[in-house]
Amino acid sequence: MITLEVQHAGRKKTIAVIAGVFLGLVILFTLLSNTLMSLTLPKVALLTVSRGVLSHEFQSTGVLKWKAEAELNSTSGWKVKTVAVKKGDVVQKGQTLITYDSKDIKQQIQDEQGSLAKLKLSTGSLQYALMEAMQGGDEKTIHDATTAYKSHEIDIETQQRRIQKLQISLKENSKLVAPFAGIITKVNAMEGFPSSGPDVMISNRNLGLMLELSLPVLAVTLLKAGDELDVQVNGKETRQVKGQIERIQDDDPVNSDIGDSATGNSTVPMKKLILSIQDPAAKEGEAAQVDLTQTLEDVLLVPNTAIHDEGGKKYVFGIEQKDGPLGNAFYVRKVYITVDDANTSQSAVTGGLFDQESIIIESSEPLQEGNKIRM
Amino acid sequence: MVLFRKVALTVVMSIFALAMLFPILVTFSNSLMTESEIDYNYHLIGKMINVAAGEKNGFINLKLIPDWVSLSQYGEVLVHKPLFLHMFWNSVFMVLPIIIGQVVAASLAAYAFAKLRFWGREKLFVVYLMTMLMPFQVTLVPNYIIADKLGLMNSTAAIILPGIFSAFGVFMLRQFMLHIPYSYLEAAKMDGAGQLRIFYSIMLPLIKPGMAALTVLLFVDNWNMVEQPLIFLEDAFKQPLSLYLSRINEGARGVAFAASALYMAPMVLLFLYAESYFIEGIQLSGIKG
């Protein structure tokens, strides 16, 4: 009986220990429940969305060119006799640039002059015949003589005009002269060959240089003709010059490299910007660069890394807080947004998001809507 | 020969005892399986296999020995199902006030029924007895209306208060007190002690085993509550563990065994610890006074 009691007491003690351990574990797990739970959740980094300025940096480069550049052509197609200038020569107005071979036309003029002399020889006999007819002859004879004389006079005039024309042509085409003071930018003509294409290119020094740039439409929306921009000219040394916008015209769109490359064919409409550069030191052919900063004021800014794409629909992961007696729990919420504009690091968004709302910018595991997360 | 009969009988009884323990053993052994093993073995529960449509005919595979002993179910329940522990404490904090309240109120009333003489004592006791026999559903509507009037709806008080005042404790402790001879009390009365004093200093120490038995029985009965919280508690955050388990088959069958094991563990431990009180309590309630 005593041993039974002892045994029974032993059993009771064992059970009491087990019960104590059980209760202890339950209490421990209750205390640790939130901690343990959160350890197994994806950890996320949050960002508070705020309003701000989205600035775009645009950069475009081009080469300085003379604004007015004239092509001087030979109209005759004669062979080039002498080339009097070379590229880079500064010429004055009226200066001879190229002379052409005019042997052929001179020959022709002499031939025509011979024909004229021949015509003049017959003038006397025709005058005499006319006077004779006037003194004695009948009306018909007078008429014929008169006609013959008049016709001869017209022939002489015609021949004289032809010679005159040839002489003018000789005078005009035998040489190419500078139409204005300028600089020779190119010489095509070669001595001894007939010219093909423009023989000489000459730029007008007085009108100065220009710069042609291609920029996205967005960059130029606030610009208008007449605005001045800073242009950085990279010659032997880098200088800052002023450029004035002369005109803005459409250009071909180019493929975009902003945003998700997977979505493909997004193009950015482009504009051509023509600047005129009035700077004595600037030289033609120098590389020039323009930096533009376009800003969108007071927009909601989201880092591009936080924006996800789902078949063209853009969204970010927001968070939703559910308060419970077991502590607060945070869940992932998908927020669809519209990206109005973006630069390389940030996007301006509308729709779905509010100022000061928190979004997830980074996560230890891929997230899905409704996932529980820890912060 | 006597020894042989004793061994044979023990073996036969052991087989029956194992059959009795079978559901409990299965629950504990299956709680050590991984969730995928549970799903593999029991995914056919409640499924009608359409053989005509080419589905493979199959059966549930009741297994006692896990392929791979793992505590993953327990980990899942204790770590990833915060509602489980929350409802576990709901159960605890629903059962404890009932036990404390009923032991206090019932021991007082039982003393009156057992040791005080007053008019209508037997009749009133029969009324108490009668309500013990009623199924819960009988007073469902009036109970609901009263809980509503007292503003107890969707509050655990709607379960705790009726639990405290159920007739069972009065009945059991009265049975216990009937066994205590009047002479014990008479002696004190001679010394001029009041009834309260007699109750407190003489009766209470004597009925400690009875109170222990009542505690065990009440714990078992109330830990097991299903109908009352189903009606009175709409908020899942306030419901006891029994309702969590009744819903677990819908969503989390993989952890049902561990949850069940954790749910029955306090009861089983309490029973094994206080088995003698438990049996004493049952036997007392059966002895007529």
Added chain:
Amino acid sequence: MSSGIRLLRKDWMAAVLFLAPSLIGFSVFYLIPFATGLIYSFQDNTIDGTFVGLDNYQAVLSSGSFRKAAANTLLFTGVSVPLLIALSLCFAHLLNRRLFIRNWLQTAFVLPLVVPVASIVMMWQILFDWNGTLNVLLEHLHMGRMDWMKSEWSMVVLAVVYIWKNIGYNIILFLAGLQSIPKDYYETADIEGASGLHKWLHITWVYLTPTMFFVVLMSIINSFKVFRETYLIAGDYPHDRIYMLQHYMNNMFMSLNVQKLTAAATLMVAGILLFVSVMLMMERRFRSFME
């Protein structure tokens, strides 16, 4: 005598004091609800209802689902209670014999009593599902499957669950009864050369009868509690065979049909009261017979 009266008067005051906490709560949560329920059952509306006599009872009694529920409840109680008592008496006898590890065996039989219903619902499903373990056995015996929970067999399943859970309780009660029978009664009978059956009928059965009354009562009460299991396994609307009065009342509550619910409840209580009174009467007869 005069001291007795004084004691009585003093006791009256003390009794009020001792009873007050319990009686107030008991009244609010049990007596008053029961009384109001009784009143509702005779009215046509819970709020400002008028007295309609037995109309509600008529409605309930003529309702098919109530009759079905009542018949099922009666059948279940009528079959499973005697079965449970017979089995538990049998096991109590066996446990009362010379045995090894008797305490452990007794513990094993009582343990189901403390196992919460909700934690083994899963177990019952595994056993009695269409694809369940019992059907695996049947298939092995080439007997074809049985849809246990959706056929007449569902009540058998319920009886098994009921017996599994409550057998320990009755065994304990019977064991106490058996152990309280003085050993020398049997010894005397042995000397007189009585047969085993004779001894059982004239000693064991007679001395167990007071326990038996209580066991029957408790078994009936516990048979009502099997609703928990049924509800958790099969839900609000189980197979027709196990649609019990509690289901009926629960569903009346859900559909807010208070009149039918209270009338059905009153009928059930009346049934229980009738049975208990008969039991108590028999017990009193038995006692006077013993004395």
